[in-house]
Amino acid sequence: MDLVVILIVVAVIIAVEVPLMWRKKLIEELWVFSFLLLLGTFFGVINAFHIPVSNPLGWMIFIYKPVADMVNAWLA
């Protein structure tokens, strides 16, 4: 059900934006557009099927944990 919604949204986005780029021959923009749209579809599908995936905030925690521990030990 969710997958159908995502596909409809993607189809609408393509229908709205691609004719403009095709007419004006903006090939580079088309590539970036497709890449972003692919990313969006990827995340949308993950959302629709509730697939557990690596959390970007998890990376943030991993990178900044030393700093956070240091500041917390010093100031709190």
Added chain:
Amino acid sequence: MLEKGKLSTRQLTILVMLLTIGDSILVIPPSTTHYARQNAWISTLIGMVIGLLAIYMYSRFIKLYPKLTLIEAIQKAFGKWLGTVLSLMTLMFFLIVTVGSMREVSDFVIAEMLPGTPIPPILTLFILIVIMATRLGIEVLGRTGEIFTPMIIILFLILTVAIVPQMDIVRILPILEDGIKPVLRGSISITAYTFLEPVVFLMVLPYVSQQQKITKGLLLGCLLGGTIIFLTLTVSILVLGPDLTTRDIYPSYNIARRISIGGFFERVEALIALQWMLTLFIKVTLFFYAFILGLSQLLKLKEYRVLTLPTGLILVSLAPIIAPNFTYYNTVFDNYWVYYVITFGLVLPLVLLGVAMFRRALSKDLKSQN
């Protein structure tokens, strides 16, 4: 020419003020009061000092990289390969801040107004307006800010004045009970979220019509926004006390609920929700715009509007993923996200300034030798 619009100085001041208020008015009171307890108002003042330093840093940036946005400046300072890597990291910073702010919008709406609603529908409505604003350009956004500002200021004054009967000065004592260290810890989140997020304006400054007045505009906006945050935090502590401010997720909403004048001016919390929606909208749009514009400048595209819809899809899909529940988001927000914002809001501009000054000193050295 990617962006043909021009901002006036007043529009810049207003946008800075609205961004400074941004999500801080919503999430800063519990976060700062957690550490600083009843002295959170001192944290705000410390944060404002650092904010003024940051504004000074941004104004030096304009002199050293004239008419360049942040992404263009990174590419000029670091060359092709390192510049591209750093630009991509900065763009990811803009994107993640956008997703975080959208998550805050949806959390607030779901918690207080529409319980049980899934996140994507709320954010779809929100992101469609953000996309429309981005496509129309920065000048339209500046004008929108100008239209919103009287409403926001009047709402804020009404809410602050109406709650005065319920304030109790005792709640703010004793001052500096545990020393200065908790106050400093509390000032970290205010500094990052309220006063370092205006780094996004480095993407927009080349489009201001009067370049000499930029510093004054930034300074005024920062001071105004900081004053509003200071007042919000102090009112929160005076009315609710430090304990309840820490535990309540949205203390300002709670305060607005308590307003009761003459028995008929009641239930005005919808007004404060409206105010938050407006400032959050400005913040999301500015960071979204910075991401789209930065990406187009990095890849030397001629048209940025077509990228808005797919990025919107990415944001709406990412928002439910980044945090499984509110507690997780809150913990990360308090402890780790601050350093992320400090990295890109303070460290990156400092590094850029350092590179430019180093180069200048080097070229002066060479010239004087010749």
